Amino acid sequence: MTSTPAPTPPSAPTPVHWKLVVDAGDPHAQADFWAAALGYEVEDNSALIERLLQLGALPAAATVDFHGRAAFRDLIAVRHPDDPYDKDSGTGPGRRLLFQRVPEAKTVKNRIHLDLHPGEGRRDSEVERLEGLGASALRHVKEPAGEWVVMADPEGNEFCVH
Incomplete structure (x- = not known):
């Protein structure tokens, strides 16, 4: 065999x-x-x-x-x-x-986006810095899963800052 x-x-x-x-x-x-x-x-x-x-x-x-x-x-x-x-x-x-x-x-919401993680306690200062570069804060999100800020770059592409 x-x-x-x-x-x-x-x-x-x-x-x-x-x-x-x-x-x-x-x-x-x-x-x-x-x-x-x-x-x-x-x-x-x-x-x-x-x-x-x-x-x-x-x-x-x-x-x-x-x-x-x-x-x-x-x-x-x-x-x-x-x-x-x-x-x-x-x-x-x-x-x-x-x-x-x-x-x-750009005409509709992104289907893919970047999440930026500046580090513990740095979200607000990072959002301010990015606004100084030309980004816009679109909304602040607070959910059981976490908290972040949805932003748009100078051409309107969404990204999040955690």
């Missing part, structure tokens, strides 16, 4: 890098807001852009001057300052928000 070998257990999947993409009317203003809100850095893609321009692979009309350096006209990302990134492209595989220009304005 021959025995059937035991099936090989499935291996764990390789983690997938991801970024959250946010539609924006003004991606650069959104990047500035969220970089300041989160303590992130705006990615510097200028070296990549200059190479693409020199190769003729990118038209000059697809770029803008952003804080004194070349940037893509229709998209820009912010990333956590501790995360790795490729120095040749300025792009990182870590915690990122990418803002992409779209022609239409």
Whole structure:
């Protein structure tokens, strides 16, 4: 009698890098807001852009001057300052928000949003700081599950501060 070998257990999947993409009317203003809100850095893609321009692979009309350096006209990302990134492209595989220009304005409630956790006892001062950056407090929520403030960024995207 021959025995059937035991099936090989499935291996764990390789983690997938991801970024959250946010539609924006003004991606650069959104990047500035969220970089300041989160303590992130705006990615510097200028070296990549200059190479693409020199190769003729990118038209000059697809770029803008952003804080004194070349940037893509229709998209820009912010990333956590501790995360790795490729120095040749300025792009990182870590915690990122990418803002992409779209022609239409936001019209309905977000189906996904960020929850910010500034730390114990810091919610009110964080809400005030974010309002100073251009956010708006929409409502204060107090439920048995917790308390938070629903806010909107300068383009109306909702997020919560816990």
